[in-house]
Amino acid sequence: MSSHLAATDNILNILAQIFPDKDLITEGDELSLYGKDWTRVYEPNPLAIVFPRNTEQVQSLVKAANQQSFTLVPSGGRTGLSGGAMSTDQEVVVSFERMNRIGDFSPVDRTVQCEAGVITEQLQQFAEQNDLFYPVDFASSGSSQIGGNIATNAGGIKVIRYGLTRDWVAGLTVVTGKGDILELNNGLVKNATGYDLRHLFIGSEGTLGFITEATIRLMRPPRHLAVLVLGVPEFDALMKVSQTFQDQLDLTAFEFFSDKALRYVTAKGDVAKPFETESPYYALLEFELISEQTEEQVMSLFERCVEEGWVLDGVMSQNETQAANLWRLREDISETIAEFTPYKNDLSVTVSKVPEFLNGVNQVVTQGYPDFEIVWYGHIGDGNLHLNILKPDNLGKEAFFEKCTQVNDAVFDIVAKLGGSISAEHGVGLLKKPYLHYSRSNEELGYMHALKQVFDPNGVMNPGKLLG
Numbered sequence: 001m002s003s004h005l006a007a008t009d010n011i012l013n014i015l016a017q018i019f020p021d022k023d024l025i026t027e028g029d030e031l032s033l034y035g036k037d038w039t040r041v042y043e044p045n046p047l048a049i050v051f052p053r054n055t056e057q058v059q060s061l062v063k064a065a066n067q068q069s070f071t072l073v074p075s076g077g078r079t080g081l082s083g084g085a086m087s088t089d090q091e092v093v094v095s096f097e098r099m100n101r102i103g104d105f106s107p108v109d110r111t112v113q114c115e116a117g118v119i120t121e122q123l124q125q126f127a128e129q130n131d132l133f134y135p136v137d138f139a140s141s142g143s144s145q146i147g148g149n150i151a152t153n154a155g156g157i158k159v160i161r162y163g164l165t166r167d168w169v170a171g172l173t174v175v176t177g178k179g180d181i182l183e184l185n186n187g188l189v190k191n192a193t194g195y196d197l198r199h200l201f202i203g204s205e206g207t208l209g210f211i212t213e214a215t216i217r218l219m220r221p222p223r224h225l226a227v228l229v230l231g232v233p234e235f236d237a238l239m240k241v242s243q244t245f246q247d248q249l250d251l252t253a254f255e256f257f258s259d260k261a262l263r264y265v266t267a268k269g270d271v272a273k274p275f276e277t278e279s280p281y282y283a284l285l286e287f288e289l290i291s292e293q294t295e296e297q298v299m300s301l302f303e304r305c306v307e308e309g310w311v312l313d314g315v316m317s318q319n320e321t322q323a324a325n326l327w328r329l330r331e332d333i334s335e336t337i338a339e340f341t342p343y344k345n346d347l348s349v350t351v352s353k354v355p356e357f358l359n360g361v362n363q364v365v366t367q368g369y370p371d372f373e374i375v376w377y378g379h380i381g382d383g384n385l386h387l388n389i390l391k392p393d394n395l396g397k398e399a400f401f402e403k404c405t406q407v408n409d410a411v412f413d414i415v416a417k418l419g420g421s422i423s424a425e426h427g428v429g430l431l432k433k434p435y436l437h438y439s440r441s442n443e444e445l446g447y448m449h450a451l452k453q454v455f456d457p458n459g460v461m462n463p464g465k466l467l468g
């Protein structure tokens with residue numbers, strides 16, 4: 001028996017001591033299922049999958065990993081798009097799907113305890129049943145988990161009004177890469193006692209330790225949400241429309257998508273075009289329609305945008321079903337184009353720089369990818385742009401990705417010049433790691449490596465992700 005196999009057997013024996021048979025997978029198709037996320041670039045190759053039931057079990061596992069030199073990959077709803085939850089090198093995948101209990105709820109504090117495996121939609125529904133609201137939302141909320149959302153500081157479609165996941169985390173229980181359990185912030189609103197390690201774990205992509213539980217803040221629900229979809233003739237007009245509406249209204253969303261994106265979604269046959277007028281771009285606005293006065297205000301803003309030539313046509317939802325259908329035009333894009341093995345970019349700049357950014361990137365990609373189809377959409381109201389390049393049928397996956405990466409540097413140069421981010425909300429994982437230096441200086445990366453060393457000195461946590 002080779003020493004590698006001996007080591008593998010040893011690890012599997014240790015796992016079997018911590019996890020009963022039903023919470024441990026060591027063979028079969030499920031290995032690759034749990035070893036990957038939605039990133040379609042890497043092959044999963046995990047050693048085993050474990051399903052902890054509580055924080056103490058996670059702690060035992062981390063301690064064993066440190067003692068026996070094996071590595072761990074945290075796994076939530078596996079909806080990530082940067083390979084942050086991929087296991088490619090015989091790691092032990094730690095799935096949180098059996099730690100999915102919603103615990104103590106305090107209506108006075110408006111907080112609720114969630115284990116890491118609580119599904120986003122489960123939390124949204126819990127809030128609703130208690131006449132409250134959890135505002136972080138995105139197309140994958142039916143399968144993404146709170147722990148994963150926190151580990152990537154997930155954003156989504158309501159950021160302009162409600163912020164990111166970070167803004168809703170009042171407390172965390174974590175197991176560090178050293179195997180210590182830390183209770184961070186205890187749900188407090190005010191806590192001026194030094195470094196807030198909670199915020200260090202938010203967005204750390206499982207590289208410092210495991211998030212096992214969270215105290216989540218909830219809020220009063222918005223009332224009478226209405227959706228307006230507008231046809232916009234050119235990139236530059238998008239931000240003018242955004243500004244015009246936001247000067248007078250507190251929008252809960254300002255999204256955009258291109259006509260190509262719309263064509264893919266409507267071709268599925270589930271939802272119809274918003275209106276007949278052809279339009280290169282579309283903006284989707286959401287707001288609380290609380291009075292007749294607001295409606296009049298919306299109409300006059302719309303008219304102004306039409307007069308200025310920034311808007312070609314528009315439609316406003318008249319009820320919840322229409323609003324939901326209009327939302328689908330935007331929310332269904334990612335899943336609809338997934339079959340074309342898209343090469344994804346998730347970029348951001350400050351809102352004031354969006355027009356310059358869009359035009360610059362547009363020029364580079366139309367020159368750089370003359371034969372590829374480019375689909376634009378995103379959360380443009382907060383400066384976040386999703387750029388998807390679709391793989392032509394006649395090109396293999398590897399050759400396609402290779403060609404796409406050739407244009408990356410030109411795109412990222414623009415991002416860096418404008419002080420933007422090479423990953424606005426999808427995280428760095430494996431996919432964006434080679435480009436991190438476009439958004440973080442060498443000095444900053446040095447501090448990040450040093451922090452990793454403090455929390456995970458033996459490198460057992462999510463190897464190869466974010467910092468490598």
Ligand code: 2HG
Nearest residue numbers: 139334344378386387388
């Ligand atoms: C979205 O906003 C998601 O729809 C996915 O963040 C983005 O598929 C993408 O590139």
Ligand code: ZN
Nearest residue numbers: 156379386425
């Ligand atoms: Zn997005």
